[in-house]
Amino acid sequence: MLRVTDSHFRRLARILSPNSLLYTEMIPVQAVTKGKKNNLLSYHPSEKPLAVQFAANEPQSFAQACLLAEDCGFEEVNLNLGCPATSAVKGCFGLSLMKNLDQVLPLVAAAQGVLKKIPFSIKTRIGVDDCTTDDFLWNFVEKTSQAGCQKFILHARVGLTKGLNPKKNRQIPPLDWNKVFLLKKSFPQLEIIMNGGITKIEECKELLLHTDGVMLGRKIEKDLFFLNQVEETIFQNPINFSLPEILEIYFSQNEIFAYRKSNYWLFRPLLSLAQKFSYSKNLRQEILQAAKKPMELEKFLSFWPKEKN
Ligand SMILES: Cc1cc2nc3c(=O)[nH]c(=O)nc-3n(C[C@H](O)[C@H](O)[C@H](O)COP(=O)(O)O)c2cc1C
Numbered sequence: 421m422l423r424v425t426d427s428h429f430r431r432l433a434r435i436l437s438p439n440s441l442l443y444t445e446m447i448p449v450q451a452v453t454k455g456k457k458n459n460l461l462s463y464h465p466s467e468k469p470l471a472v473q474f475a476a477n478e479p480q481s482f483a484q485a486c487l488l489a490e491d492c493g494f495e496e497v498n499l500n501l502g503c504p505a506t507s508a509v510k511g512c513f514g515l516s517l518m519k520n521l522d523q524v525l526p527l528v529a530a531a532q533g534v535l536k537k538i539p540f541s542i543k544t545r546i547g548v549d550d551c552t553t554d555d556f557l558w559n560f561v562e563k564t565s566q567a568g569c570q571k572f573i574l575h576a577r578v579g580l581t582k583g584l585n586p587k588k589n590r591q592i593p594p595l596d597w598n599k600v601f602l603l604k605k606s607f608p609q610l611e612i613i614m615n616g617g618i619t620k621i622e623e624c625k626e627l628l629l630h631t632d633g634v635m636l637g638r639k640i641e642k643d644l645f646f647l648n649q650v651e652e653t654i655f656q657n658p659i660n661f662s663l664p665e666i667l668e669i670y671f672s673q674n675e676i677f678a679y680r681k682s683n684y685w686l687f688r689p690l691l692s693l694a695q696k697f698s699y700s701k702n703l704r705q706e707i708l709q710a711a712k713k714p715m716e717l718e719k720f721l722s723f724w725p726k727e728k729n
Pocket residue numbers: 421422423424444445446473500502503543575590615616617618635636637638639
């Protein structure tokens with residue numbers, strides 16, 4: 421998730437869930453294949469298993485980015501075909517590509533051609549603009565799977581390339597989990613992952629009866645502790661770190677992230693832990709304060725509850 425699942429956030433998430441597969445933010449392939457070397461593909465070893473998500477619309481640079489990703493040790497390369505932002509529509513990547521199989525199939529073939537050790541997946545919607553029929557989605561999945569993609573993450577909403585901003589595109593088009601169940605029934609050999617509107621552990625359990633996995637977005641952004649429930653219920657691996665222990669582990673890995681100059685990136689993920697506490701408004705303010713200007717770690721930690729979660 422852009423401006424959410426950066427390396428710091430993922431490292432914090434990993435403390436709460438050793439087993440979940442984490443995804444990077446969407447990275448435009450040009451950002452890693454052109455210009456100066458940058459840190460976009462850097463991560464802390466504790467973040468693994470980790471998938472990288474690319475935005476791409478041209479096979480050559482996409483193949484290059486896939487090779488880099490494999491070299492960097494990611495567990496999966498994911499292609500974003502679901503981003504509805506105006507910049508994506510203008511740049512012809514993300515959701516708008518979903519309508520254009522002529523452009524998508526060479527991208528899938530490019531990934532297939534170069535990835536030797538790790539799988540490739542597509543993240544997309546259940547339809548785009550006026551292409552909302554079962555035939556459209558079934559044909560998309562059939563053709564892209566024939567080209568080599570065996571894993572699909574479906575945000576179970578139609579996306580609109582015009583008229584709705586990204587936020588509304590995640591709220592207004594109705595959720596249709598059932599369509600994803602039917603897709604899985606039609607393509608039992610493919611790995612089909614459900615995404616969209618999942619907020620309860622009971623929902624995860626129910627959805628896992630019909631699909632191969634669930635992807636959680638905003639629920640985790642708002643409440644990282646939900647990963648504890650995921651770990652305990654789905655992976656049968658209860659994690660019993662107290663809040664002080666979580667913070668201690670998080671800050672002890674801090675120096676590895678020296679490449680980020682601002683404190684903002686270090687402190688911001690903690691907002692997703694703060695939500696749970698009754699005085700979370702004050703805690704939020706302290707986190708934002710610490711993100712703005714240096715604060716003694718000890719002083720910062722004194723704002724947090726001492727008891728076990
Ligand atoms: C702030 C924000 C940033 C997002 N960035 C991405 C992104 O970079 N790549 C992506 O595939 N989806 C992105 N999404 C969409 C989510 O991955 C997810 O598909 C969507 O929010 C629906 O799932 P949810 O109901 O579990 O949040 C983003 C969502 C939000 C709220």
